[in-house]
Amino acid sequence: MDIILLGPPGAGKGTQAQRLQQKRGMIQLSTGDMLREAVAKGTPVGLKAKAVMAAGELVSDAIVSALIGERLDSASGTGAIFDGFPRTGHQAEALEILLAERHRKLDYVIELVVDEEALVERIVGRFTCEKCGAPYHDTLNPPKVEGTCDVCGSHNFKRRPDDNEQTVRTRMAEYRAKTAPILPYYEEKGLVRRVDGMASVEEVAAAIDAILDS
Numbered sequence: 001m002d003i004i005l006l007g008p009p010g011a012g013k014g015t016q017a018q019r020l021q022q023k024r025g026m027i028q029l030s031t032g033d034m035l036r037e038a039v040a041k042g043t044p045v046g047l048k049a050k051a052v053m054a055a056g057e058l059v060s061d062a063i064v065s066a067l068i069g070e071r072l073d074s075a076s077g078t079g080a081i082f083d084g085f086p087r088t089g090h091q092a093e094a095l096e097i098l099l100a101e102r103h104r105k106l107d108y109v110i111e112l113v114v115d116e117e118a119l120v121e122r123i124v125g126r127f128t129c130e131k132c133g134a135p136y137h138d139t140l141n142p143p144k145v146e147g148t149c150d151v152c153g154s155h156n157f158k159r160r161p162d163d164n165e166q167t168v169r170t171r172m173a174e175y176r177a178k179t180a181p182i183l184p185y186y187e188e189k190g191l192v193r194r195v196d197g198m199a200s201v202e203e204v205a206a207a208i209d210a211i212l213d214s
Contacts, residue, residue: 001026001079001212002104004086004186007112008175010123010168011197012204016112017081019205024212026079027071034067035059045070065094072102087178092185108211109186111179112197112204116172119198123168130156
């Protein structure tokens with residue numbers, strides 16, 4: 001089964017993709033990660049991408065498509081989760097061709113729908129223990145004893161530098177601009193399903209499972 005997982009930063013795509021990999025044996029095709037891996041390994045596509053990036057240019061759709069094709073060829077018989085591709089109507093058409101050439105098809109496009117204000121609060125308020133990495137939130141999940149990690153007792157915490165309101169809103173605006181063109185394309189094909197991304201991790205997982213098992 002091949003799916004596209006959509007949602008703005010912080011919506012929980014990574015968490016759900018990881019769970020689908022563990023539970024269903026699917027592979028997550030994140031174009032950013034794949035590009036870095038291909039460049040590091042020096043694959044034919046990776047060498048092309050490296051030359052383009054070294055020249056300060058954007059990696060073309062053709063190179064990204066070749067990269068995805070390369071990965072699909074090595075994962076025959078395994079379901080794929082597309083993350084970060086496609087982002088335009090042209091890329092959506094390219095993906096359809098890539099899958100058809102391999103006798104595959106897209107089964108669902110699942111969007112994690114979020115409330116922007118609530119998501120901003122969720123992201124801006126999160127922090128982790130610097131020592132053990134335990135996750136916390138200012139209001140949703142504070143430590144039981146203020147200033148002390150529940151897990152290891154450390155008093156040192158950290159926040160990601162990009163977890164600030166302005167950055168989060170900018171990233172959400174970018175997401176809307178990039179996904180707006182492809183949603184109508186897939187809605188016409190009847191592939192789009194929406195899940196409440198503001199629900200708990202377990203509830204979102206159950207909703208996704210219900211879609212995939214329908």
